Amino acid sequence: MRRRLFAATALALCAATLRTGAAATSAAPPTADQLVARVVEVRRATGFRIRAALTHTSLGANVPDVRQLLIKGRRTPTGSTVLYQQLWPAVTGGRALVIDLRENHRLSGFQYESGRVTSITEQMLGLPFFDSDVRLEDVAETFWYWPSRQTAGEEFIGEDRTAIVELRPGPATPTTYSLVKTWLSADRAVALRAQMFGRDGRLLKQVGFYRLLKVGDRWVPAIVTVEPVDRQSRTVIEGVKIESVAPMPSTEFSVAAVRKLVGSR
Secondary structure: HHHHHHHHHHHHHHHHHHHHHHHHHOOOOOOOHHHHHHHHHHOOOOEEEEEEEEEEEEEEOOEEEEEEEEEEEEEOOOEEEEEEEEOOOOOOEEEOEEEEEEEOOEEEEEEOOEEEEOOOHHOOOOEOOOOOEEEEEHOOHHHHHHHHHEEEEEEEEEEEEEEEEEEOOOOOOOEEEEEEEEEOOOOEHHHHEEEEEEEOOOOOEEEEEEEEEEOOOOEEEEEEEEEEEEEHHHEEEEEEEEEOOOOOOHHHOOOHHHHHHHHHO
């Protein structure tokens, strides 16, 4: 009797194990849409403030171009507004940039330079960000909202297992790129690497994201490197202090507020 009971119990355990294993192996990996949606979702922090150093090095230059920036922003379920202010070296009259993404994910905002305000248009997507290898389009990161997304394999970056996701713009999407390829950590919902391809299909630059920090409920890279394929220059942005802050009103990002903030420097 005991032998029959033991045998029945063993069979039941084996069956349960087989069912569990089958369920695990049949579980489908997340789709490209699901991966990108999670990245976008965790980025919707109510407010953040970052002090960062931007270092741009050109081939043959004896001294790198170093700037200290203050970055602060607000994100909502339908958009984001971010202010980038140059703290050092000081610019007479001040220097800042406001990037505004509305519900349609189209780029807007303005540049403030020595008291002069210039509205940002989609024709300015390819302009450099504070004279670096970063472009305004890179800062805006509108590629997360491009309509075509597909996975293209997996790769380990350090201890992170990443899914390679290719994002392509629609025919009428304003952009300087034809493809942005990202390496996404599903566990941390953050990109660890990205490649940008020009309109001719050629690779233009590679972006690396390093020293991930947990800030609030999301992972944030403290170091970002941008390396053009021509190897003529390199840009490194390093966050010195990164923090979540209370929600900021939209009035803090108006022309009047920025003029008052940076114009007095």
